[in-house]
């Protein structure tokens with residue numbers, strides 16, 4: 588069982604990176620072999636994994652340029668998973684990619700070899716529906732969509748779902764929405780409850796029961812270069828991401 592999931596939503600700041608990093612750490616804590624691919628030139632997932640994005644010898648940009656992925660992967664020591672890091676160089680790769688044939692297949696082809704080394708590969712996508720995101724969608728078996736339960740949360744969701752559908756029809760017939768995740772949830776906020784109800788209606792099957800609460804410890808952990816499990820394993824945020832990992836494994840019949 589090997590699964591590649593793209594964590595994506597073109598809306599910015601909804602918890603893609605927080606989810607990628609903490610889900611990777613939670614899956615690793617259950618003994619799964621996990622690779623986290625930072626596919627955002629902001630390099631936030633790299634930093635949050637305790638790796639200096641400005642000191643990367645190799646990154647996901649090199650992989651797009653044809654470098655074998657295995658030689659670009661580092662072990663994110665404290666976090667318990669492997670990392671294919673990213674930094675600003677990825678923006679240059681994206682521009683270079685624009686003029687190349689079969690550009691949307693680059694990541695898929697690059698991950699073909701190391702796929703056997705891992706149980707899970709998570710791809711943290713940038714907040715745009717650009718060539719990078721399309722590469723991630725072509726490489727993935729499923730899409731995990733974090734949604735912040737607030738006003739405008741559902742705006743843009745239909746273009747994301749259309750893009751998923753387009754990729755499914757053109758390049759990756761197996762692609763599906765694996766799960767929809769409520770992030771930064773505050774049950775005291777009526778609007779959050781309202782958005783959550785709409786998500787229950789729209790994504791009956793896909794919506795995870797696990798809900799990620801708004802939790803300040805989750806926001807603090809990246810500045811210490813650690814997933815929350817290592818930073819404060821008893822926090823609510825940590826428990827929520829462990830619960831998500833458990834739900835994912837149960838859905839796949841993997842436990």
Ligand code: ATP
Pocket residue numbers: 598599600601602603604605606627629631712713714770771772799800801802803805806807809824
């Ligand atoms: P971008 O679109 O820029 O890549 P993103 O979707 O990856 O953003 P994150 O970087 O994960 O979003 O989160 C945005 C901000 O919100 C960060 O400062 C993060 O620490 C904070 N944050 C994320 N999830 C939570 C949470 N559950 N509780 C509190 N703060 C959170």
Ligand code: MG
Pocket residue numbers: 603604605627631711712
């Ligand atoms: Mg991010």
